[in-house]
Amino acid sequence: MALYGKLETEVEIKASAEKFHEILHQKLHHISNASSDKIKSCELHEGEWGKVGSILYFTYVHDGKVSVAKDLIEAVDEENNSFTWKVLEGDILEHYKSFRIRVKSIPKDEGSVIHFTLEYEKLHEGIPDSHSLLQLCADISKDIEAYLMGNNNEGSFIAKA
Template sequence: MGDLYGKLETDVPIKASASMFHEIFHKKPHHISNASTDKIHGVDLHEGEWGQVGSIICWKYFHDGKARIAKEIIEHVDEENNSITFKVIEGDLTEHYKDFRLTIQCIPKEKGSVIHWILEYEKLHDQIPDSHTLLQFCVEVSQDIDSMLSDIDEP
């Protein structure tokens, strides 16, 4: 019997500052569809305020060849460490996972920053593979956001 609990992590080096990247996910996730048009088709606020713990956000995205939806609650925000955690509460991921969280931490470097992604989950059964494709999706969205922020950042 396989393990039902999983944790995938990766680091994505980017040119943009940690604070600028964090602000997009924290306060302006609805702008991500402008940066990553092929992957993120829309982000809507369902309850609460952008960036507030307890607020509910609905993501419309395209992953593994399908249009998908994820409704997430903002579970934790650490502005000092540029970190935010989302917990999936409805949508396509709940077909395979009893529990699914995404944490994004933006770590400043001398030049640019590193985006540290953590996907933590509990599968409904042991036949479900670890979501390496979703982790790669997060990497690509990070790169798209970095490109958008780099364009804004240029003098």
């Protein structure tokens, strides 16, 4: 059994790729407004929001328990609406030696497709692939879609283009 793994999924949303990318890249501190049952907080620990080299601290709910993650913004591609986070510390590293999350927002005629890639190295062969974390990413995408499309009580925090 391989210790290295890669899981991918795509989620179709009605919001534009640019708006989705903006919230996950530049306005991540607002994500708990869009997905409060899954993301409790996101704080900037070092650097600037959305900048490569910056460090973020997440408190989130995964598999029914509150978890934390300290992530490095490893790469950003504004032209292609994509970025990569590398997990530096946190609950997920109890099972994985390394863990990266790549997100790409792909424009469509109407809405967009959000492509998630999880790349990881397990600590040992008994660790299962993290399908539940991939599902969490997909579920958060749908929450952000609802928020961006105005299906919330607080109004959109991103100006319409």
